């Protein structure tokens with residue numbers, strides 16, 4: 001093999017890997033299928049979303065803050081957490097927040113078959129339905145990672161993928177409440193979908209600490225209100 005041919009093969013491989021990375025891992029990518037990253041601007045709306053719960057005591061603490069400020073949010077729950085803490089999901093529903101599917105075990109979707117993805121999604125839909133009587137229409141991929149076949153599985157179920165445009169990076173240990181507030185608000189604008197967490201990858205109780213998210217939340221809400229924006233559920237961004 002000549003050096004030129006070898007060079008071209010390497011170049012193609014690098015390009016394929018870069019394209020795969022972009023399509024599967026970059027939150028705003030639409031390469032593998034349509035995902036809502038931000039809502040349409042013009043109505044002064046932002047959506048606050050919490051992933052990986054429900055988890056005691058953080059979900060209750062977050063719900064208390066949301067109630068105090070009269071704010072509606074969206075919770076992308078893991079089926080495993082729903083089976084562990086059905087009462088927390090019941091409270092989310094009773095307080096009129098939106099509920100989405102975030103898989104059962106919070107798995108990476110990389111290299112997963114359609115069968116495995118169906119299993120993760122359906123088991124979570126069933127867990128949520130047992131508690132709330134409803135099957136969510138919205139889905140968020142764990143880690144934001146998409147894989148081939150996911151979008152046809154979602155289509156079969158009439159579900160829509162929701163990503164995010166802004167986050168406080170509240171899963172990064174070194175981020176203190178002030179950092180979470182600053183990062184969340186850095187690029188926030190009309191139509192933003194904010195990602196925060198009330199759990200951590202369906203981990204065992206005691207392995208999760210989201211007290212900084214809870215501490216950051218009042219300042220995030222107050223700043224958003226000061227900008228003249230209001231909080232809506234993700235569903236409001238799906239209807240025209």
Ligand SMILES: [Zn+2]
Nearest residue numbers: 051052142143
């Ligand atoms: Zn997650």
